[in-house]
Amino acid sequence: MTYFPGDDPFADTQLGNALTRAIVNTIHEPFLVLDSDLRIIVASRSFYTKFQVTKAEIQGELFYEIGDGQYNIPALRHFLSNIIPEHSALKEYKLQHDFPAIGRHTLLISAREVLYENSARRHLLLTIGDITGQELIEEEREKLSKQKDLMIKEMKHRMANSLQLIASILILKSEAVESPEVRSHLQDAHERIMSIATVEQFLDTTSLNEEVEVGPYLTELCGSLATSMISEGRPLALVVESGGGMVTSAEGISIGLITAELAINAIKHAFPGDMPGTIVVAFKISPGGWLLSVTDNGVGMQTRVARKEGLGTTIVQSLARQLDATVETTTGPQGTRVSIIHTTL
Numbered sequence: 001m002t003y004f005p006g007d008d009p010f011a012d013t014q015l016g017n018a019l020t021r022a023i024v025n026t027i028h029e030p031f032l033v034l035d036s037d038l039r040i041i042v043a044s045r046s047f048y049t050k051f052q053v054t055k056a057e058i059q060g061e062l063f064y065e066i067g068d069g070q071y072n073i074p075a076l077r078h079f080l081s082n083i084i085p086e087h088s089a090l091k092e093y094k095l096q097h098d099f100p101a102i103g104r105h106t107l108l109i110s111a112r113e114v115l116y117e118n119s120a121r122r123h124l125l126l127t128i129g130d131i132t133g134q135e136l137i138e139e140e141r142e143k144l145s146k147q148k149d150l151m152i153k154e155m156k157h158r159m160a161n162s163l164q165l166i167a168s169i170l171i172l173k174s175e176a177v178e179s180p181e182v183r184s185h186l187q188d189a190h191e192r193i194m195s196i197a198t199v200e201q202f203l204d205t206t207s208l209n210e211e212v213e214v215g216p217y218l219t220e221l222c223g224s225l226a227t228s229m230i231s232e233g234r235p236l237a238l239v240v241e242s243g244g245g246m247v248t249s250a251e252g253i254s255i256g257l258i259t260a261e262l263a264i265n266a267i268k269h270a271f272p273g274d275m276p277g278t279i280v281v282a283f284k285i286s287p288g289g290w291l292l293s294v295t296d297n298g299v300g301m302q303t304r305v306a307r308k309e310g311l312g313t314t315i316v317q318s319l320a321r322q323l324d325a326t327v328e329t330t331t332g333p334q335g336t337r338v339s340i341i342h343t344t345l
Contacts, residue, residue, distance in 0.1 A: 024042060024044050024045070025044065025045040027044055027046060028046055029044075029046060029127055029128070029129060030043075030044055030046045030047035030050045030051070030127070030128045030130075031043075031044050031046075031047060031125060031126060031127040031128065032044075032047060032063065032125075032126045032128075033114065033123050033124065033125055033126070034063055034080070034111075034123060034124040034126055035121070035122075035123055035124075036084050036121075036122050036123070036124075037062070038062055038063045038064065038077070038080055038081065038124070039060055039061065039062055039063070040058050040059055040060065040061055040062075040063055040066070041059070041060075041123065042059075043055065043058060043059065047128070050102070050128075050130070051067070051099065051101065051102065052101035052102060053066070053067070053101075063080070063126070064076070064077055067099065067100065068099075068100055070095070070097040070099060071095075073095070075093075076093055076095070076109070079093065079111075080111055080124065080126075083111055083112065083113055083124060084113050084122045084124065087113060089110075089111065089112040089113070090109065090110055090111040090112070091110055092108045092109070092110055092129075093108070093109040093110070094106065094107070094108055094109075095107045095108075095109060104132075105130055105132045106130070106131050106132045106135045107128050107129065107130055107131070108128070108129040108130075108131055109126065109127070109128055109129075110126070110127045110129070111124050111125065111126040111127070112124070112125055113125075166193055167190050167193045167197065170186050170187075170189050170190040170193065171186075171187070171190050173186050174186035174187050174190065191229075191264055192261070192315075199221065199253060199256035199257055199260060210248065210249045211246040211247065211248060211249070212246065212247055212248070212249055212251075212252040213244075213245070213246055214242055214245045214246065214247055214252070214255070214283050214285070215240070215242035215243065215244065215245070215283070217252060217256070218240050218242055218255075218256075218259060218281055218283060219240045219242070221256055221259060221260065222238050222239075222240050222259070222263060222281055223238075225238065225260060225263050225264065225267075226238040229263075229264060229267045229268075230267060234274065235274065235275075235276035235277070236267065236271060236276065236277055236278070236279070237277075237278045237279070238263060238267070238278075238279045238281070239278060239279065239280050239281070240280075240281045240282075240283075241280060241281070241282040241283075242281075242282065242283040242284075243283070243284060243285065244285070245283065245284075245285030245290065247290070251323060254319045254320075254322050254323050255283075255292055255323070255340075257315070257319055258292065258316050258319050258320065258340055259281055259292065259294065261312050261315055261316055261319075262281075262294035262312075262316065262338050263279055263281060263294060264312075265312050266279045266294065266296040266298065266336070267279065269298075270296040270298025270299060270300075270335070270336060271296075271298045271299070272299065275298070275299070277296060277297050277298050277335075278296070278297055279294065279295070279296045280293075280294070280295045280296075281293075281294050282294075282295070287344070288343060288344055289341070289342045289343040289344045290342050291339060291340070291341055291342075292339070292340040293337060293338065293339040293340070294337070294338050295335065295336070295337040295338075296335045296336055296337075297334060297335040298335050298336065299333070299335075300331045300332050300333050300334070300335060300336055301329075301331040301336055316338070316340075320340050323340070323342055324342060325340050325341055325342040326340075326341050327339070327340055327341075328341060
């Protein structure tokens with residue numbers, strides 16, 4: 001018989017039954033059709049194949065009595081029993097079970113009422129998805145993530161120890177050499193390594209994409225710098241002024257290194273002798289971007305003798321470029337201000 005557009009093949013009972021059975025046997029995902037008492041009326045060929053059961057074993061049986069009772073779960077029975085009366089649906093009920101024929105599997109069971117014309121009978125269409133492989137992948141991913149975190153923490157611990165060792169060697173070497181210029185270079189290298197170690201100490205995250213709260217981070221960082229760089233009794237204060245704001249750990253590393261470089265520079269050069277003063281580290285964030293500034297009320301750059309800030313300036317400029325930020329410096333007899341400006345486009 002030939003059918004034309006607009007014809008309904010299901011109007012022909014014989015052809016409709018044959019087409020229905022073909023569809024049932026073609027669908028890849030295992031499914032069952034249950035009556036209102038939760039007895040199995042139809043099972044797909046994929047269900048028989050997947051769970052290694054026969055039609056004679058399950059057809060007409062209560063769904064929760066088939067197999068070894070793996071579906072006889074009060075909560076699952078409750079959900080299924082209320083779908084038809086409440087015209088609701090069951091979405092992805094997760095079931096883990098050690099099946100007699102196929103072993104341990106994780107299933108996602110979904111069910112909804114089947115509605116069709118000219119029938120007072122009500123049925124449930126129940127689909128069963130196997131996510132065992134996906135669960136194993138997730139478990140393996142979680143295991144690898146934990147291993148990665150442990151390795152990163154171990155690497156950070158070893159890196160911190162190595163930095164401390166290198167810094168100690170440099171300071172010992174600086175005390176042993178006779179040349180003032182060489183001693184100054186070794187001391188500068190020691191200070192920069194210590195600043196890297198200090199930044200690393202306060203960014204104990206396991207991912208460069210994790211977020212860091214800037215205020216507490218800069219406060220701890222500058223507190224550590226003040227303790228190590230400002231001798232007891234010297235009339236200098238290192239102050240942090242920061243509102244709220246979060247940056248990624250990767251950005252925090254660059255911001256911390258810039259802050260350390262500028263703060264150390266100010267401590268060393270802005271206040272000759274026992275000159276009192278204050279260094280203010282400020283961070284402000286807004287919808288348009290963020291601003292990091294280090295301001296001192298010292299003598300200004302023009303009056304500093306034998307400036308040795310060339311390398312420090314290069315470091316700050318390089319780190320600012322990594323942040324897509326610009327550097328602005330203003331200086332005079334009343335002090336120096338260096339601003340790192342990041343604009344969000």
